[in-house]
Amino acid sequence: MKTLLKYLPFAGIIAINSLAVAGGYRLEGLKPYVLIISSIVLLNLILAILLKVRSYFPYGVSGIVIIGAFFVCFVPSLGRIYLENAIAGLYLGLFLVAVLPPLFKLDPFTYEFSKKNYPEIITKTDQFRKINIIINYIWAGLFGISIILSIIKYSNDGGIQVIISSVVPIVLLLAVGLPVNIKLPSILMQTTQGEQLHFESIKELFEAMPHGLNKKRAKGVDTIIQFHLTGEEPTEGYLTIKDFECTYTTGIHSNPKTTITSDSRLWLAISNNEVSGDQAFIKKEYTADGDITILLKLGDLFASSTEEEVKEEPREIQFTYKTFKPGQINKIVVFDGGPRNTKFSKTTFMVNHFCRGAKSAGADIEYVKLKDMKINPCTGCYTCWTKTPGECIFQDDMIDLRLKFRKADLIIFASPLYIFNVTGIMKNFLDRLLPNMKPYMLVEDGETKHPHRYPEDKQQGFIVFSAAGFPEVEHNFDGLKAMFRCLHSHSEKTSLMGEFYMPGAELISQPVYAERRERIEQACSNAGEQVVKEGKVNMAFMRAVADAEITQKKFQEQADSFWESLDGKSSYLKSAPKLEYTTDT
Ligand SMILES: Cc1cc2nc3c(=O)[nH]c(=O)nc-3n(C[C@H](O)[C@H](O)[C@H](O)COP(=O)(O)O)c2cc1C
Numbered sequence: 001m002k003t004l005l006k007y008l009p010f011a012g013i014i015a016i017n018s019l020a021v022a023g024g025y026r027l028e029g030l031k032p033y034v035l036i037i038s039s040i041v042l043l044n045l046i047l048a049i050l051l052k053v054r055s056y057f058p059y060g061v062s063g064i065v066i067i068g069a070f071f072v073c074f075v076p077s078l079g080r081i082y083l084e085n086a087i088a089g090l091y092l093g094l095f096l097v098a099v100l101p102p103l104f105k106l107d108p109f110t111y112e113f114s115k116k117n118y119p120e121i122i123t124k125t126d127q128f129r130k131i132n133i134i135i136n137y138i139w140a141g142l143f144g145i146s147i148i149l150s151i152i153k154y155s156n157d158g159g160i161q162v163i164i165s166s167v168v169p170i171v172l173l174l175a176v177g178l179p180v181n182i183k184l185p186s187i188l189m190q191t192t193q194g195e196q197l198h199f200e201s202i203k204e205l206f207e208a209m210p211h212g213l214n215k216k217r218a219k220g221v222d223t224i225i226q227f228h229l230t231g232e233e234p235t236e237g238y239l240t241i242k243d244f245e246c247t248y249t250t251g252i253h254s255n256p257k258t259t260i261t262s263d264s265r266l267w268l269a270i271s272n273n274e275v276s277g278d279q280a281f282i283k284k285e286y287t288a289d290g291d292i293t294i295l296l297k298l299g300d301l302f303a304s305s306t307e308e309e310v311k312e313e314p315r316e317i318q319f320t321y322k323t324f325k326p327g328q329i330n331k332i333v334v335f336d337g338g339p340r341n342t343k344f345s346k347t348t349f350m351v352n353h354f355c356r357g358a359k360s361a362g363a364d365i366e367y368v369k370l371k372d373m374k375i376n377p378c379t380g381c382y383t384c385w386t387k388t389p390g391e392c393i394f395q396d397d398m399i400d401l402r403l404k405f406r407k408a409d410l411i412i413f414a415s416p417l418y419i420f421n422v423t424g425i426m427k428n429f430l431d432r433l434l435p436n437m438k439p440y441m442l443v444e445d446g447e448t449k450h451p452h453r454y455p456e457d458k459q460q461g462f463i464v465f466s467a468a469g470f471p472e473v474e475h476n477f478d479g480l481k482a483m484f485r486c487l488h489s490h491s492e493k494t495s496l497m498g499e500f501y502m503p504g505a506e507l508i509s510q511p512v513y514a515e516r517r518e519r520i521e522q523a524c525s526n527a528g529e530q531v532v533k534e535g536k537v538n539m540a541f542m543r544a545v546a547d548a549e550i551t552q553k554k555f556q557e558q559a560d561s562f563w564e565s566l567d568g569k570s571s572y573l574k575s576a577p578k579l580e581y582t583t584d585t
Contacts, residue, residue, distance in 0.1 A: 005048040009061035010090065012041040016065070017086035021162050025083050027076055034083075038069035056109045060097035064089045087166055091146040098140035108136030114185050119207035121197055131188040135180055142177050145169070190215050196303075198272055202233045202264050205271050206248045209239060212302045213246040221301065223294055226256035233264040241301070258294050262286035273299075278558055293515045300551055319485070322461055322495035324409075324535030329461065332358055332532075333408035334367045335401075337415040337426025343578040346467035346505035350545065351414045353521045354465070354500075357528025366404065370425050373397040377428050384435035390453055391435060398432045405433065406454065410461045410531065411494065413484065416505075417468035420479040430487075442492070452492040461497035462487075463527075463537065467505035471548040471555040477501045498527065498537035504548035504555055509577040516549050 015037055023030050045062040068089055072079035082089060097109050110132045115123045122128055146169030154164045189211070197212070199205040222242045229235040238253040239246060260267075266286055269275040280286055281295060288295055334355065338345045342352070355365050376394040384392045392398060405411060415422035422430070437450040464484045470476045481499065488496035502508075508517045523544035527537050548555070566575055 002051065002053050005044055005051065005053050006055045006057050008044045009041050009058055009065055009093075012037045012044075012065050013061060013086055013090045013093075016068070016083070017090075017162070020083040020086055021159065025080065027072060027079055027083070030083060031072055034069050034072045038065050041065040055112055056097040056101060057094075060093040061090060063096075064093035085151050087162075087169075088147050088150040091143050091150060091169065095140060095143035095147060098136055098143055102133055102136060108132045110135045110139060110181060113181060118185075118211055119204065121199065121204050121208045122211050125197065127189065128185075131185050134188065135184055138180050138184075139177055142173055146172065186211075196273065199268060202229055202235050202268055205268065206235070206237060206239075209302060210246045210248055213241065213244070214301055214303060215244045217297070217300050218244050218246075221294075221297070223258065223291065224253050224256040225294060225298075226253050226259040227267070228259065228261040229264040229267055230261075231263040231265055233268075235264060256290065258288055258290040258292065260286065260288050260295075276557065276561070279561060282561075291515075292512050296512050296550070296554070300554060319496070319499075321537065322488075322497050324459075324461060324497075326534050328535050329409045329532050330363055331408050332363050332365045332410045332412060333404050334365065334412040334414060335370055335405075335426070335429060336368065337370045337413070337423045337429060339371050339423065339425060340416070340573075344509075344573060344576065345416065346502060346508060346579070347414050347416045347465055349508070349579050350465045350467065350500055350502060350520060350524045351412055353524035354412070354463075354528040357525035357530075358532050359528070360525075361529045361532035363410075363528075363532045366408075368401065368404065370429050373401065373429075375401075375425075375428050375432060378431040378434065382439070385439040389435075389438075392432065394432075398429075401429070402433060402436055406436065406457050408460055409458070410463065410497070412463050412465060414465040415480070417466050417477060417480055417501075420476065421483060422466075422480055444492075445489070447489050449490045449492060457493055460494050461531075462494055463498045463500070463531070464496070465500045465502075467502045469504070469506055469559075471504035471550055471552055473501050473503050473546045473548075476503060497531065498542055500524065500527070500542055500545045502545050504550055506576070507548075507550070507555075507558070509579050511577070520545050 016034055019033050020030055023033075041062050045058055045066075048058040048062075068079070068082040068086070071082050100106075102108050107129070111123070111129075114128075114132055114135070118128065149169045149172070150165040152165065153161065155161050197208060199208065218241060224238055224240050226238040227235060235250075236252055237248060237250040238256055239248050262270075263286070266275065266280060270277040270280060270286075277295065277299060281288065332355070334351055336345075336348055336351060338347050340348070342348050351367075355363075355367070359365055374396040375398055376396050379393065381393060384390065413422075413426065415426040418424070421427070436453055438453050440451055442449045442451045462484075464480075466477065466480055468476055481501070484496060484499070487494065502520065507513050508520065523541040527541040530541075531537055550558075566572065
């Protein structure tokens with residue numbers, strides 16, 4: 001009944017138009033028909049008001065029919081214009097329906113349609129309202145164009161004129177307006193920042209989740225999460241996230257990837273950000289079985305993008321790395337400048353997996369832990385350049401290490417990030433390489449360098465590995481990166497082949513980061529294998545390591561709660577999980 005009340009005025013105006021064409025637009029002859037139709041439309045309008053039909057259509061279109069009838073009866077000159085342009089009148093009614101309500105702070109007319117596809121918790125947000133206003137004005141524009149198209153004279157033949165002036169706007173409305181209505185809300189919801197929703201019930205939460213998936217962050221996610229919620233709102237249901245889409249199904253899935261068992265109130269509080277999900281998990285207030293790594297992503301997957309994410313995509317690493325011919329790299333020497341042992345050093349972790357890959361491809365690897373070597377700091381006396389060329393005043397382990405350095409096809413510089421650069425241990429070592437150069441100046445490729453002391457030495461490559469606490473590569477690694485790139489551009493024989501910077505490194509020893517850890521292991525091992533077999537390192541491997549896979553906010557929460565748990569109680573190395581791997585080279 002309500003649908004009939006909504007759309008009857010359209011039939012009324014189309015009937016008036018058809019009669020006007022058939023009756024040759026003669027006012028007197030048409031008047032009785034116009035009056036009958038307008039009366040029916042008026043009656044329809046009264047009924048629509050009484051029955052509270054929630055649509056602007058009967059009001060806008062009926063208004064045009066009734067005003068038109070008034071002109072036909074009392075202002076013949078305008079009445080004739082109305083009869084000749086009844087379809088334009090219909091579009092005028094629709095145009096007003098689109099333009100007027102938002103001006104009076106009423107819901108845009110598109111609300112009525114888009115509401116049907118979204119749960120109430122979403123439709124009542126400001127973001128949803130704004131999106132609808134945008135769509136509403138697109139429709140207003142289309143109705144405006146339709147008014148013009150329907151009054152343009154295409155042909156002297158009245159029938160052809162009516163067909164064209166009606167068909168062209170309808171095609172336009174269907175071809176542009178409908179896709180806008182269907183596609184634009186979800187596109188805009190992904191690209192504009194939405195507010196944090198507050199869920200009153202689990203039912204409301206699960207209704208909203210399929211619409212709240214952040215597609216930018218859902219790349220590669222393919223999972224089924226089963227929920228067993230108990231207590232106040234017992235719920236059995238599962239979320240399927242795949243191909244950038246999320247669906248919720250009530251019931252029990254036969255093979256979910258993760259199963260979450262929680263009290264329903266607690267889960268609601270976690271979803272509303274009133275309780276930290278990480279803390280609740282650590283305190284075993286809820287349990288998760290199967291792939292628990294999804295717990296880390298869940299919050300971010302359903303949070304709207306930050307301003308930075310909306311604005312820009314991550315920047316690419318831009319550098320032309322040195323490549324060698326396949327088979328040129330056989331002898332690899334690792335200089336590890338970290339103070340930690342294998343069980344805790346994330347830098348060593350990367351290098352060990354790199355060496356595993358290189359070894360499998362046949363490389364001969366030597367691993368030097370610099371902290372265990374006797375290396376005096378450089379005194380700046382330049383004796384190695386003057387009195388005893390090529391020889392330092394210190395008779396320490398550097399004699400042997402400098403030789404090892406020269407004989408390598410590939411050098412690995414491994415150092416954790418300490419105050420935005422390498423460790424003191426590594427810097428000490430680098431300084432003591434000075435005897436391998438001559439004091440003279442060489443200007444090459446726009447750079448002033450020192451010549452290499454030994455002309456017989458071959459060209460060699462080097463790769464840098466560094467792990468850092470902070471979750472960003474950008475700015476954090478700038479100092480270290482610049483130093484090694486200077487080494488590359490100022491060295492006659494030694495060229496940069498790749499850089500592996502792992503931000504947010506301390507996290508990878510946590511069991512929930514198993515997936516990320518595996519990706520890093522794989523990327524490093526593949527790089528090791530590739531460098532020996534092909535003489536180069538793919539950028540994709542460096543990128544896999546450089547992706548912290550965590551937002552700054554999430555990182556902050558986790559790091560803070562970790563440090564808080566140790567505050568005044570324990571040392572890091574006693575409490576942090578050890579790295580579970582054994583490929584010590
Ligand atoms: C003295 C010191 C300075 C540090 N400076 C930074 C820094 O500038 N930026 C950063 O992100 N992390 C910094 N960290 C954190 C370490 O880079 C992080 O703990 C990393 O995992 C250490 O690597 P490793 O596990 O190989 O020892 C610093 C740590 C120490 C002890």
